[in-house]
Amino acid sequence: MYTKKNYSIRRMLSWTRRYIYIFALLATIPVILYEVLNWKWLHLPWLPIGLIGTALAFIIGFKNNASYGRLWEARKIYGGIVNASRLFATMVNDFITNEYAVKDKTDEEFFKIKKELILRHVAWMTALRHALRVKKAWETTSSNRSDKEVMKKMHIQEYAYSLEDELQGYLSEEEKQIVLSMTNKQTSVLNLQSKHIKELKFQGLIDNFRHMEFKDMIGELFTLQGKAERIKNFPYPRQFATLNLFFAWIFVTLLPFGLMTEFEKIGQTLLKTESTGLLFSFMADNFIWLTIPFSIIISWIFFTMERIGDVSENPFEGIANDVPITTISRGIEIDIREMIGDDKNEIPKPHPEYVNTQM
Incomplete structure (x- = not known):
């Protein structure tokens, strides 16, 4: 039976198959x-x-903990x-309002x-997410072949369209x-916003107290922008x-x-037992070949955890488990445009969920 669980395992195996x-x-x-x-001398204790x-x-655990901290902080920022x-x-x-207006507005x-x-x-928000999608030298999606393969199968709005568009x-x-x-x-957009709010104050549409509240809000947006830029521009x-x-x-090479x-010791111990049979003797005599599957499994576990830490440390690249800043921004746009009573026919629809069925 097909479930999300085995689908995730299949995607994980596909993502790490080269390794x-x-x-x-x-x-x-x-x-x-x-x-x-x-070559019996070719072994290590x-x-x-x-x-x-x-x-x-311990080292991988420390890295993954720090990487998850960056990912979770990015999600809190958004x-x-x-x-x-x-x-x-x-x-x-x-x-x-018209409460202190020099000239009433309709x-x-x-x-x-x-x-x-x-x-x-x-x-x-559009300028900010485009800035956060700019590729950096240390980000894995621009250098790792497996990550680049995954990215080709995903629709990233900021890579498909320019900021001007x-x-x-x-x-x-x-x-x-x-x-x-x-x-x-993104800073220049907030600067334009601040100038417009100042003009509204001069027209009497905003009193001094409310103008300060708007300024505080612009300051809060600058703070959130700066936090996101810090994560983007300062790598692990x-x-x-x-x-x-x-x-x-x-470790993988020496394993x-x-x-x-x-x-080999386990196989020799089995041969010394009183059990008989050609199949048992064959298995005991060739027990050393189990080194291959066990080495692969152990190596895959360690390396997959290492790779998870790699892709988690840069939460704005756009890979499957990063913060969905495009989807979040579209959701915000829909909310705030509905709040001011904008025409629903002009409000864009939510971004579709792009499900990768090829992996």
Whole structure:
């Protein structure tokens, strides 16, 4: 019966299959040399290899814990953006009034002002997610063959469309050109937002207290933006990441040399028992060949955990388990545009869930 569980296992095996081929080769060659060519000197005691494996388990655990911390912090940041965006929409709805206005505005004029502010906020989220999708040298999806293969089967909005294309309809042509000319485009959008709110204050549509509340909200958005940029632009320390990978390959390479001796001892012990039969004798005499499957399994477990840490440390790349910033941003847009009473025919639909059925 097909379930999500065995589908996930199948995807995991597909994602790591290139490493499984390497593990099989690294395990088979020593056993052939040892058993077929009778190179009996080609073995290592298990104790030092076991110590390396124990140390590696602690190191990988530390890395995965730190990587998960980065992933979870990224998710909390976008949770903060969700909450701040809804509060901003509420402020736009309730704080902009004719109470102190120099010249009263009609309901249609108020709606135009509110929609302009909300669409500019969506433009900020759009610029931010495009900045977070920019590929960095240390990110694995741009260098690892397995990750690149997975990414080809996924639809990443920010890789399919340019920022200029996605800003269409959210900013005026003049504002769009200003934003695109800046180095930090998401910061320039918030700067435009702040200037617009100041103009509303001069028109008396926002009083001093409410203007300060809007400024505090702009400050909160800057804070959330800065936190996301910090995770994006400062990687997990490369000395730890490089050493982890180096130690993992040392352990995987040495593993069959230690297992061979252990399985040969088990086979010799079985031969000394009183059990009889050709099948039993054959199995006992060739027990050393179990080194290959056990080496592959142990190596796969260690290396898969290492790879999980690799892909978790950069939570904005767009790989399957990263923070779905595109989907979250679209959900926010729908919420806040509905809050101001925008035409439902103009509000975009949620992004579809792209399920990879090829892996």
